[in-house]
Amino acid sequence: MPQRDSVVLVDPVLNGAPFKMACADRGLDVVGVYTIDRPVVTAMDPDHAAGDVRSVYAREPDVPTRPAAVVPATEPGVLVAARLAGGFGLPGQPAAVAPALRDKRRMRRHARARGIRVPRFTTAAVGLAEALHHTGLPAIVKPTSGAGSHNVFLVREPNDLDRIARADRHDLFGDAIDEWLVEEYVRGREFAVNTFTVDGGHTVLDVWEYRQPGPGDYDNPYWDFVQVGPDTPGRATVAWFAQRVLDAFEIALGPAHVEIKLPTDGDPVLIELGARLPGAGIPSQWERHSALRPYADTLAVHLGESPTTLEPGFDARLGMCFVRHDGPAGVLRAVHGLDTVPTWTGVEGVAAAAPGSPIGTTTALGAEVARVQLAAPDDATLASLIARVRAEIRVEVVDRPARAA
Structure with a gap:
């Protein structure tokens, strides 16, 4: 039996996982290319390789057979997908511009050179205090890659730089942060x-x-x-x-x-x-x-x-509520209201952390305590539904128990 056509999906995890079903519906085999380091992508989704006829874990992957298509399924795969598609002569984003679609330093410079307004910015591996003289305060400090507000910091005053000094210098996808993008707020x-x-x-x-x-x-x-x-x-x-x-x-x-x-x-x-x-x-x-x-x-x-x-x-008019915990880290005792909110008209999905889970201060997408998907017939009804959800849901976080001596 001849081998079916294949599609290379680059980083088909989380929001990109449904691309596998789209391929299956068309009888196309999936070659999963994962540019995220294997331990990190496994932590994101232990079953991420399900449905792959072949799984490749590499930043510069070798795909020996020309596929029918190369598709970036998630943010970190955009650059690799463009390079692979260009190499095979397949439809995709121009490989010459693709680095500016992933690296925020290149993105800012490319945009500014073409007349697109961007924040006043500079970059710094160290010496963030000096960088703030260029941007002024308040400022935003963020990884030059990554997504979802992970390790993004608002700097209102120089003392806020202490939080950045204590931060784990990795972006959302596990890559080391070699340099910070520092830009005006x-x-x-x-x-x-x-x-x-x-x-x-x-x-x-x-x-x-x-x-x-x-x-x-x-x-x-x-x-x-x-x-x-x-x-x-x-x-x-x-x-x-x-x-x-x-x-x-x-x-x-x-x-x-x-x-x-x-x-x-x-x-x-x-x-x-x-x-x-x-x-x-x-x-x-x-x-x-x-x-x-x-x-x-x-x-x-x-x-x-x-x-x-x-x-x-x-x-319908669509919306989401992200229920954050803005206080100090602790342990989630309860998310009150989850027994009633999912039954309301217009509430289409509720995902929440489990009681007993360690909860940090919410600083990024995916770190929220709960997420509520909503749909309503118009703007006013959606606004009313959001207000009702927020009045009903209450997060209870308690201190972590002291570690035994």
Whole structure:
């Protein structure tokens, strides 16, 4: 029996795991390429290799047979996927630009050279205090790779640098942080624009806004994440700006996720560009509430085909609540309200840490105590549902027991 065509999925874990089902639906074998070190990816998902006909663990993988497509399934795979696709002559992002899609130093420099506004920035392996003279205060210090706000720090005053000195110098994917990106803190509303590109033409699929409980500066944006309607102030501006960003980075095909700050007194500012599907479970919400088939259609364009549709036709307004623990580390005694919230109309999923789990101060995506997925018929109903969820859910954390002598 002849071997079926294969698809290389680069880092198909967590939000990228459903790409394996999209391949299976088309009778395509999966070669899983994992650029994340094996112990780290195994900790993320012990069953990550399930469904692979071959699993490769390498930063510069050897794929001897030309596949039908190479698809970046998760953020860390974007650069390797572009290089592999280019080497095989397959559809993908331009390999020459791809390093600027992963390394935030290159991303900032590439954007600035092409007229895209970015925060004032510098880099430093050490000597962060000196770097702050360039950016001013407040500032954001973050890894030059990584994602999900992991090891991202808001510096309001020089004493805040002590937290960075104590931090584990690894990004979300286990890579050592050789240098920090130090940039000015841009005050303003924060948006995420999700797009899909076919033959160089960009379509805005939807726009989400990060909303905080108060007006203060923040380094962890995950509180309320809300899909905004077409009439929301600022939406048209960030949607237009996102398409400028895609052109500047020569995004050739497939999905992208563009994070943008919109200052009250200035032009939009690029915070991040991911040439991949959005995270946090957004694609699964799309599949429930629109005509979008994000995994199947991303696979299709990498196979040189057209997507099913780029007209979402959403039947609900979507949102998420991230229930954080902003206090000191301890042990989770209970998440009160989990017996009632999942039964409410509009609550589509609740994931929470188990009682007895060690709980740190929530500083990144994935470190929250609970996450609630929501859908409502309109903006007002969604806002009311979010307020109701937050009034019902209460996190109880107690001190860790003292270690026996």
